[in-house]
Amino acid sequence: xxxxxxxxxxxxxxxxxxxxxxxxxxxxxxxxxxxxxxxxxxxxxxxxxxxxxxxxxxxxxxxxxxxxxxxxxxxxxxxxxxxxxxxxxxxxxxxxxxxxxxxxxxxxxxxxxxxxxxxxxxxxxxxxxxxxxxxxxxxxxxxxxxxxxxxxxxxxxxxxxxxxxx
Numbered sequence: 001x002x003x004x005x006x007x008x009x010x011x012x013x014x015x016x017x018x019x020x021x022x023x024x025x026x027x028x029x030x031x032x033x034x035x036x037x038x039x040x041x042x043x044x045x046x047x048x049x050x051x052x053x054x055x056x057x058x059x060x061x062x063x064x065x066x067x068x069x070x071x072x073x074x075x076x077x078x079x080x081x082x083x084x085x086x087x088x089x090x091x092x093x094x095x096x097x098x099x100x101x102x103x104x105x106x107x108x109x110x111x112x113x114x115x116x117x118x119x120x121x122x123x124x125x126x127x128x129x130x131x132x133x134x135x136x137x138x139x140x141x142x143x144x145x146x147x148x149x150x151x152x153x154x155x156x157x158x159x160x161x162x163x164x165x166x
Contacts, residue, residue: 059108063089063096072096074112078141079121080105092143113160115139115149123160 040046059074076091080102087100105120106112114120121139128140129149137149149157 061089061098061100061105061108063098065094065096070096074108074122075124077112077122078125078143078145079119079147080112081120082118090145110160111164113153113157115147115153115157117150119147121147123157123164
C-alpha cells in the first residue's frame with residue numbers, strides 16, 4: 001500500500017474537519033475498474049455527501065454526435081434541454097443528442113435539477129445566480145452560459161442546493 005499524505009492529514013469540508021487516510025492498493029487482477037471502499041462510523045456527518053459525490057462520478061449517459069454514440073459521464077454534463085422530441089446534452093464544450101426524457105435525466109443523480117419545463121441543470125456546474133431586469137432569476141454556469149430559472153422551479157433548486165452542499 002502507498003499512503004498519500006501523512007496519517008493525520010485533516011481534510012476541511014463544509015464546515016467539518018475530519019481525519020482521512022487514503023491508500024492506493026494495486027492488484028494483479030486484469031480488471032480496468034477502480035474500486036473505492038470507504039470505512040467510517042455509521043453516523044459520520046459526511047457520509048451522505050460522499051455517497052452522493054461518488055454515485056455522481058460513476059454514472060454516464062449515452063449521447064449521439066455525427067452519427068456516433070458517446071458515453072458522457074454525469075460529472076461532465078452541464079445541462080440538458082429538451083427541444084423537438086430530443087434531449088440536447090451540453091458539456092463544457094460539446095453538444096450531444098439523445099432521446100432521454102427530462103424526468104429520466106433528473107433521475108440520473110440528485111445533482112440534476114429541473115430549472116425550467118425544458119431544462120435540467122447539473123448543480124455542481126452552477127457558478128452564480130442573479131436577478132434579471134424583469135424580476136426573473138438567471139443562473140450562470142461555470143463555462144459562462146446563462147440559463148433562465150422559471151419561478152415555479154426556484155424552490156426545488158434551493159432545496160437541491162441545501163441537500164447537496166458541494
